[in-house]
Amino acid sequence: MVYDWFNRQSETAPTQPPADPEASSPESQQETAVNADDDPLEWARQAYARLKAQKEQANAIAAEPVPESIPEAESESQPESAAEPEPAAAEQAPVAGLSLLEQAAAQRQERQQQLEQEPEVADQPIADATVEVDRDEEPTLGDFDDTFTWSAEVLAAQGRQAGQVTLEEIDWLSRLRQGLEKTRQGFVTGLLENLGDDPLTPEVLDDLESLLLRADAGVKATDQVLDALRKRMNEQVVDPSEGIRFLKEQLRDLLEAPIKSSGVDLLAPQRGQLNVWLMVGVNGVGKTTTLGKLANLAVRSGYSAMIAAADTFRAAAVQQVQVWGDRSDVPVVANPSANADPAAVVFDAIGAARSKGTDLVLVDTAGRLQTKHNLMEELNKIRRVVDRLAPDATVESLLVLDASQGQNGLKQAMAFARAAGLTGVVITKLDGTARGGVALAVASEAGLPIRFIGAGEGIRDLRPFNSFEFVEALLAGR
Ligand SMILES: Nc1nc2c(ncn2[C@@H]2O[C@H](COP(=O)(O)OP(=O)(O)O)[C@@H](O)[C@H]2O)c(=O)[nH]1
Numbered sequence: 001m002v003y004d005w006f007n008r009q010s011e012t013a014p015t016q017p018p019a020d021p022e023a024s025s026p027e028s029q030q031e032t033a034v035n036a037d038d039d040p041l042e043w044a045r046q047a048y049a050r051l052k053a054q055k056e057q058a059n060a061i062a063a064e065p066v067p068e069s070i071p072e073a074e075s076e077s078q079p080e081s082a083a084e085p086e087p088a089a090a091e092q093a094p095v096a097g098l099s100l101l102e103q104a105a106a107q108r109q110e111r112q113q114q115l116e117q118e119p120e121v122a123d124q125p126i127a128d129a130t131v132e133v134d135r136d137e138e139p140t141l142g143d144f145d146d147t148f149t150w151s152a153e154v155l156a157a158q159g160r161q162a163g164q165v166t167l168e169e170i171d172w173l174s175r176l177r178q179g180l181e182k183t184r185q186g187f188v189t190g191l192l193e194n195l196g197d198d199p200l201t202p203e204v205l206d207d208l209e210s211l212l213l214r215a216d217a218g219v220k221a222t223d224q225v226l227d228a229l230r231k232r233m234n235e236q237v238v239d240p241s242e243g244i245r246f247l248k249e250q251l252r253d254l255l256e257a258p259i260k261s262s263g264v265d266l267l268a269p270q271r272g273q274l275n276v277w278l279m280v281g282v283n284g285v286g287k288t289t290t291l292g293k294l295a296n297l298a299v300r301s302g303y304s305a306m307i308a309a310a311d312t313f314r315a316a317a318v319q320q321v322q323v324w325g326d327r328s329d330v331p332v333v334a335n336p337s338a339n340a341d342p343a344a345v346v347f348d349a350i351g352a353a354r355s356k357g358t359d360l361v362l363v364d365t366a367g368r369l370q371t372k373h374n375l376m377e378e379l380n381k382i383r384r385v386v387d388r389l390a391p392d393a394t395v396e397s398l399l400v401l402d403a404s405q406g407q408n409g410l411k412q413a414m415a416f417a418r419a420a421g422l423t424g425v426v427i428t429k430l431d432g433t434a435r436g437g438v439a440l441a442v443a444s445e446a447g448l449p450i451r452f453i454g455a456g457e458g459i460r461d462l463r464p465f466n467s468f469e470f471v472e473a474l475l476a477g478r
């Protein structure tokens, strides 16, 4: 089944026996389509049953999709999930790059253990055990648990029918929610402590202000949200649930503003023409990883892709990119000689892409900070090559930002990247940081649309940005 992430639609779902909106299914499957507003749990249950049936159909023999359900205790969610290879192993042969995956899994587990040792506020049960640790490149269906129902609700709220819910989306939403865990802990717990059953008070708003600032949302975004809330509060009494609804709306509007003004809601490679996407940003923020994930996303979504290894500065960069290319069967164009000219690599890649009719060329660039000036020259040169060789191509210049560096990273990157003709931002490493609010700072301070977000080191831990889903994940539990 192909799920086109760039257009958020499934290519095969409609051809499957649909969960008939007219509810004309035979008695064996009492699929009376339920309205998600009336009965969200039943809606989620139907979506789950359907996914399960699809899965069983797909692997008629092997699929025992769900291990017995796991007790809800939050401390168990992570280690459990790390040791949960069964459904994965049953479905998919091991892939190249497994050792990288294992490393990533180990690192993640280690980090998780560190997190668990920190004093934590037990604000809600964390039922994210369904998110397996990227052993597998195919999503698997976990338990029918809190994470599933939350994900289903988020999809329902966007107008999806129970029969249209895909495993791809459920899988990503669980990852996103889990990735935002740390940011959410401070945020939601803080909010819960301050919000009783009483209407909003100025004190609650003051606390919200510090919560936003602590999550690294930046002064501008924080002021904007607070001003809107204060104004609203002066007009009428705002009870807590209305306060939350209004807050979510404000956060969404803020994130959406640059997306709206770009005129492109969802960045996708244009079919039938060459698309060139450059990854730019300082060292270590996750450019290469992002590019590897994007190559996979493109292929999964039905595009042909190619990688240009134009980080010719770091010795191991080409091998790193090659591993990512192999994982998705995406060709990598590189120049093996030391310190090759990055622009020449891009030149070769565009030539190859043209002759093969490739949809998307992903360009990895070097990001060393010390040689800012040279780097700018280098980027400009790459850009000139692209413009000259492929004047008809759609070019995106994506600034990659590490969320764990918060606003510092943003300022640094903006200074460095001003001349790079940026068209959008990718935020990486949302997992394991409490600074997820930096997305708000990106939108308000850089005025750039966020195009993708990364919440883990695995190949499926990066997806197109969706402000609704982001805000819901940020405030899940409220
Ligand atoms: N936890 C986490 N790590 C990430 C993410 N994206 C990248 N990384 C890690 O960040 C490190 C640097 O990534 P790399 O792609 O080499 O950065 P580059 O120097 O900008 O190309 C690697 O260890 C990646 O695995 C993410 O979304 N979450």
Ligand SMILES: [Mg+2]
Residues within 6 Å of the ligand: 287, 288, 289, 311, 317, 364, 365
């Ligand atoms: Mg790199």
